[in-house]
Amino acid sequence: MVLENEIFKDFEDIVGKNNINDGKVITTAYAYNWCMEFFNYMEDKEPSPFSSIPKAVILPASTEEVAEIIKLCNKYGIKFKAQSTGLGPWNQPSTDNCIIVDLRRMNKLVKIDEKNLYAVIEPYVSGAQLQVEAMKYGLNCHMPGAGPHVSPLASATSMAGPGFTSPSTGHSARNVLGVEWVLPTGDIMRLGAIGLKKKPDWYNGDGPGPSLRGIMRGWVGAKSGIGVFTKVAVKLFPYPCSTDFTITGKSPNYGFKIPKYLRLYVMDCKTYEFLEEVMLKVDEEEISFMCSHLSGSGLAAIFSNSLQGLIGKAKLAQLKVPIVILITARTDREFDYKQKVMDNLIQELNIKDIIGKSYSPEPVFYAEALRSNLGLHGFITTGSFQSSKGGSDTAAVCLLSTKMNIPLKMEYIKSGAIGNDSGKGVWMTSYESGHYYHMESPTMFDQTDDHSVKGMAEYMEASNQLDLLKHLGAPFFVEGTQMHELFGPHMSNYHIWLRKIKQAFDPNNIADSGFYISPHSKE
Amino acid sequence: MMDDEEYKHLIRRCIRCSICKWIPQLQIKSKKYATICPAIDMYNFHPYSGGGKIILALALEMEKIKPSEELRDIVYKCTECGGCDVSCKFLNNLEPLEIIIKLREKLVDLGYGPMPKQQQYIDSVKKNNNPYNEPHENRLNWLPEDINIDPNAQVLYFVGCTSSYRRKEMAIAACRVLNAAGVPFNILDNEEYCCGSPVFRTGDINTFKDFMNKNVDAIEAKNIKKVVFSCAGCYDTFKVHYPLYRNYNFEVKHSVEFFNELIENGKLLLTKKVPLTVTYHDPCHLGRNAEPYKEWKGKVVNLMPLISIHVPPKPKRCGTDGVYESPRELLKKIPELKFIEMERIKEYSYCCGAGAGVKSAFPEFALHTAKNRIQEAEDTGAQVITSSCPFCSTNLQDAIHESDSLLKYYDINELLMMAIGITDEKLKEFLGEVA
Numbered sequence: 009m010v011l012e013n014e015i016f017k018d019f020e021d022i023v024g025k026n027n028i029n030d031g032k033v034i035t036t037a038y039a040y041n042w043c044m045e046f047f048n049y050m051e052d053k054e055p056s057p058f059s060s061i062p063k064a065v066i067l068p069a070s071t072e073e074v075a076e077i078i079k080l081c082n083k084y085g086i087k088f089k090a091q092s093t094g095l096g097p098w099n100q101p102s103t104d105n106c107i108i109v110d111l112r113r114m115n116k117l118v119k120i121d122e123k124n125l126y127a128v129i130e131p132y133v134s135g136a137q138l139q140v141e142a143m144k145y146g147l148n149c150h151m152p153g154a155g156p157h158v159s160p161l162a163s164a165t166s167m168a169g170p171g172f173t174s175p176s177t178g179h180s181a182r183n184v185l186g187v188e189w190v191l192p193t194g195d196i197m198r199l200g201a202i203g204l205k206k207k208p209d210w211y212n213g214d215g216p217g218p219s220l221r222g223i224m225r226g227w228v229g230a231k232s233g234i235g236v237f238t239k240v241a242v243k244l245f246p247y248p249c250s251t252d253f254t255i256t257g258k259s260p261n262y263g264f265k266i267p268k269y270l271r272l273y274v275m276d277c278k279t280y281e282f283l284e285e286v287m288l289k290v291d292e293e294e295i296s297f298m299c300s301h302l303s304g305s306g307l308a309a310i311f312s313n314s315l316q317g318l319i320g321k322a323k324l325a326q327l328k329v330p331i332v333i334l335i336t337a338r339t340d341r342e343f344d345y346k347q348k349v350m351d352n353l354i355q356e357l358n359i360k361d362i363i364g365k366s367y368s369p370e371p372v373f374y375a376e377a378l379r380s381n382l383g384l385h386g387f388i389t390t391g392s393f394q395s396s397k398g399g400s401d402t403a404a405v406c407l408l409s410t411k412m413n414i415p416l417k418m419e420y421i422k423s424g425a426i427g428n429d430s431g432k433g434v435w436m437t438s439y440e441s442g443h444y445y446h447m448e449s450p451t452m453f454d455q456t457d458d459h460s461v462k463g464m465a466e467y468m469e470a471s472n473q474l475d476l477l478k479h480l481g482a483p484f485f486v487e488g489t490q491m492h493e494l495f496g497p498h499m500s501n502y503h504i505w506l507r508k509i510k511q512a513f514d515p516n517n518i519a520d521s522g523f524y525i526s527p528h529s530k531e
Numbered sequence: 532m533m534d535d536e537e538y539k540h541l542i543r544r545c546i547r548c549s550i551c552k553w554i555p556q557l558q559i560k561s562k563k564y565a566t567i568c569p570a571i572d573m574y575n576f577h578p579y580s581g582g583g584k585i586i587l588a589l590a591l592e593m594e595k596i597k598p599s600e601e602l603r604d605i606v607y608k609c610t611e612c613g614g615c616d617v618s619c620k621f622l623n624n625l626e627p628l629e630i631i632i633k634l635r636e637k638l639v640d641l642g643y644g645p646m647p648k649q650q651q652y653i654d655s656v657k658k659n660n661n662p663y664n665e666p667h668e669n670r671l672n673w674l675p676e677d678i679n680i681d682p683n684a685q686v687l688y689f690v691g692c693t694s695s696y697r698r699k700e701m702a703i704a705a706c707r708v709l710n711a712a713g714v715p716f717n718i719l720d721n722e723e724y725c726c727g728s729p730v731f732r733t734g735d736i737n738t739f740k741d742f743m744n745k746n747v748d749a750i751e752a753k754n755i756k757k758v759v760f761s762c763a764g765c766y767d768t769f770k771v772h773y774p775l776y777r778n779y780n781f782e783v784k785h786s787v788e789f790f791n792e793l794i795e796n797g798k799l800l801l802t803k804k805v806p807l808t809v810t811y812h813d814p815c816h817l818g819r820n821a822e823p824y825k826e827w828k829g830k831v832v833n834l835m836p837l838i839s840i841h842v843p844p845k846p847k848r849c850g851t852d853g854v855y856e857s858p859r860e861l862l863k864k865i866p867e868l869k870f871i872e873m874e875r876i877k878e879y880s881y882c883c884g885a886g887a888g889v890k891s892a893f894p895e896f897a898l899h900t901a902k903n904r905i906q907e908a909e910d911t912g913a914q915v916i917t918s919s920c921p922f923c924s925t926n927l928q929d930a931i932h933e934s935d936s937l938l939k940y941y942d943i944n945e946l947l948m949m950a951i952g953i954t955d956e957k958l959k960e961f962l963g964e965v966a
């Protein structure tokens with residue numbers, strides 16, 4: 009559905025003629041996304057990888073342009089969907105009365121405040137871009153497990169947020185400081201110290217007045233359902249080791265000069281009960297850069313960059329309940345200390361580390377760990393995956409959820425719909441050295457196989473039901489009116505509050521709420 | 532290359548991760564030079580990227596969109612540089628570049644490709660054996676009288692259309708170096724035809740095959756053992772694409788490989804100092820795209836539901852085996868030349884912007900890309916940017932000119948000439964200018 013000429017012209021006046029397109033080719037291409045096929049199927053539609061086709065795609069270059077675009081959307085009653093790097097079905101319009109605001113041209117790294125440990129970025133600065141610039145100051149940033157190619161701003165403001173380095177770099181929601189936010193009305197709001205009249209700056213995310221950070225993104229983000237975030241300050245952390253990052257060889261056979269002061273441990277805890285004990289003890293010591301549990305097959309995947317390579321790592325896949333720990337340091341003393349702590353724990357827990365004994369990873373693994381590139385290995389087996397679950401809770405609840413999911417997953421594995429990970433395919437990490445934990449269950453499927461797509465959709469639904477029935481908490485991807493209404497009544501009726509926020513911030517219901525919540529329950 | 536069945540399968544596998552917009556994630560060294568795809572860098576809408584073009588291929592196949600000029604323009608706004616391909620394949624198993632090439636072929640079949648400007652080039656190739664609308668009989672006009680050609684030599688220098696008609700200095704430099712090394716060599720005279728690259732890259736495979744046959748027949752008739760190229764485009768076409776349609780019985784080498792070997796064997800002596808700070812631009816057709824296809828004969832074995840493997844493992848063409856070391860080794864052997872790298876190099880080098888008919892059909896796009904590359908070269912502190920491809924040469928020089936850059940461009944063989952001491956006029960002139 010194209011825009012009427014006059015409306016198109018109004019939008020074009022804001023961004024210039026090269027930065028808006030309502031042609032069939034471009035708009036159709038924007039209707040495609042990863043996992044769309046089974047999301048469509050879950051909504052009783054054809055399992056096509058295309059969503060509703062947007063009316064137009066527009067590429068603003070500044071906050072002011074975004075604000076003007078949104079005002080026009082209000083004027084003409086057209087919804088908008090913002091996207092940063094645009095990976096995943098959450099970027100898709102839920103109606104054909106919607107334009108996509110692609111923030112690709114807003115790609116400035118506004119500043120790095122070395123002393124106060126934060127950076128101010130626009131939406132299209134990728135994690136890798138931010139990281140390499142931060143590294144020049146000996147600093148590092150948090151990146152979601154999706155990888156270094158996605159937008160830290162999108163993750164911080166609008167979208168979930170765990171990552172492989174969460175023990176040391178936390179969760180995206182916890183790393184947001186000042187925020188510049190174009191509300192669904194087109195007004196510009198500045199949260200935190202950047203909203204101060206005198207000496208505005210980005211160092212603090214709360215106030216002026218009551219903190220709105222929770223309202224802005226809640227747990228998993230509003231996914232463009234509550235406006236557009238145009239700048240954000242995110243916390244930076246000291247880079248975990250030497251910033252010398254030397255890649256050798258040629259893609260895909262990269263080697264890496266492993267910097268000083270990195271040590272990896274992989275241990276098989278054999279039971280979930282013991283894993284809980286090990287994880288809690290390691291986290292209590294606050295020494296790990298990464299501390300994750302993956303299933304044996306998941307573990308083999310993060311160490312492989314092809315299916316063939318993965319098959320060669322059958323030994324790893326056989327580990328029952330592995331834990332992966334990466335410790336890092338900046339000085340001899342710090343490194344000695346951390347290794348001693350690990351040695352003591354290994355002794356005390358009577359557990360074996362296999363690294364350097366029965367297994368040594370390729371050096372490139374360390375580069376990928378430092379650059380948060382490990383999540384992408386989820387695609388190497390069947391071509392696609394998506395996660396069910398996604399609890400954010402105690403280690404015990406996360407592991408209960410893991411265990412309870414196994415029989416359910418096995419049913420779908422037996423039917424040939426999803427990849428065989430013995431039902432145990434999970435990724436669990438602590439946040440902030442064990443403050444709380446994240447667990448999700450990555451599930452492999454083949455997007456080109458209808459049986460697999462449909463089976464995947466059915467499995468996701470069954471998994472959500474299991475969460476509800478067994479009180480395992482809402483899944484990571486609790487999104488959209490239907491899901492919120494399903495889980496809300498079991499979780500302090502949060503959906504009622506979420507809806508009130510939507511109504512208050514978006515009186516004309518202009519921000520596409522397909523992956524957030526509709527202002528009215530019948531919509 | 533992929534067949535139709537594989538094409539239809541792979542176009543459903545893009546995960547829209549956008550990794551193909553960036554150099555490989557592990558190689559990113561700065562915010563400024565993190566991107567790989569000239570098309571998305573210029574036009575910004577997702578379908579311009581490698582992954583975006585895969586979506587277009589799928590949308591066309593699913594009849595979500597119809598062939599149209601709008602579609603054609605997006606598909607042809609692509610230099611086929613293959614940068615997307617390298618980045619995607621670090622972990623994925625897609626074939627973005629082959630999909631783009633096949634999508635172009637489909638548009639040609641449907642009557643929508645190539646671009647009208649490119650069609651003029653193809654028409655000229657068919658009519659004049661070169662894309663520049665130049666008379667075939669003028670093909671050797673570049674050849675100075677004092678260059679020794681040996682009609683009985685077993686080494687052949689394949690000049691290429693661009694060096695014959697537009698970048699004559701490259702042809703002259705290559706021949707002078709060959710003479711200086713005492714290597715007897717021949718050329719094809721008026722039996723040399725366009726290698727077919729411009730028609731191949733715009734999707735006209737039948738015309739391409741005609742030109743391939745004319746060239747291979749002419750070379751084989753002369754009992755040639757080795758063909759040397761100074762044009763990356765011709766080299767890539769002979770090395771990578773001819774064998775897909777026809778085997779031939781001679782060896783192919785780019786001059787950077789051949790001359791580097793000659794220096795190593797002591798046949799080419801570099802005696803003169805060339806005190807310049809030089810950076811090297813990897814042409815896509817000598818770098819990542821010069822990796823030949825490796826034949827694979829095997830079967831797909833289903834290991835378990837949804838998981839199949841190729842037995843034996845199917846080689847993945849990732850740009851790993853391009854010609855990267857020879858030009859660098861060669862430059863490092865030049866006395867007092869200081870070699871300095873840009874950020875994006877080798878298999879993740881940024882394209883110069885001229886390839887696949889872009890320079891003719893979308894000159895502003897070609898220039899935009901080359902300016903980006905020139906900026907990157909300037910940021911190294913180099914005085915000279917060098918390369919080994921006439922298309923890169925033209926486009927990078929246009930960008931130097933348009934951006935008022937102080938950088939100088941020399942073909943790598945011109946630098947060799949200076950080091951051999953054949954003529955240092957240019958060098959003197961340049962050193963005078965920068966002093």
Ligand SMILES: Cc1cc2nc3c(=O)[nH]c(=O)nc-3n(C[C@H](O)[C@H](O)[C@H](O)COP(=O)(O)OP(=O)(O)OC[C@H]3O[C@@H](n4cnc5c(N)ncnc54)[C@H](O)[C@@H]3O)c2cc1C
Pocket residue numbers: 089090091092093094095096098099111131152153154155157158159160161162163165166167168169170171172229230231232233235236237238383384385386523
């Ligand atoms: C291999 C893999 C692993 C993953 N692992 C994780 C993980 O560990 N942790 C995690 O959190 N996620 C994970 N994900 C999901 C991932 O978070 C998202 O896909 C990713 O963050 C998307 O980031 P993006 O920069 O592409 O943002 P986008 O996809 O552009 O945006 C994400 C959402 O935010 C909205 N949005 C984006 N920018 C703005 C803005 N400026 N203003 C308002 N709304 C906006 C979009 O509409 C969309 O709904 C994973 C995905 C993959 C493919």
Ligand code: SF4
Pocket residue numbers: 544545546547548549550551552581582583585618619623625627
């Ligand atoms: S082509 Fe490859 S890298 Fe690009 S979006 Fe698709 S899967 Fe990702």
Ligand code: SF4
Pocket residue numbers: 567568569570571579580581584608609610611612613614615616628631882
């Ligand atoms: S081949 Fe080059 S220009 Fe074309 S889409 Fe890929 S990276 Fe972009």
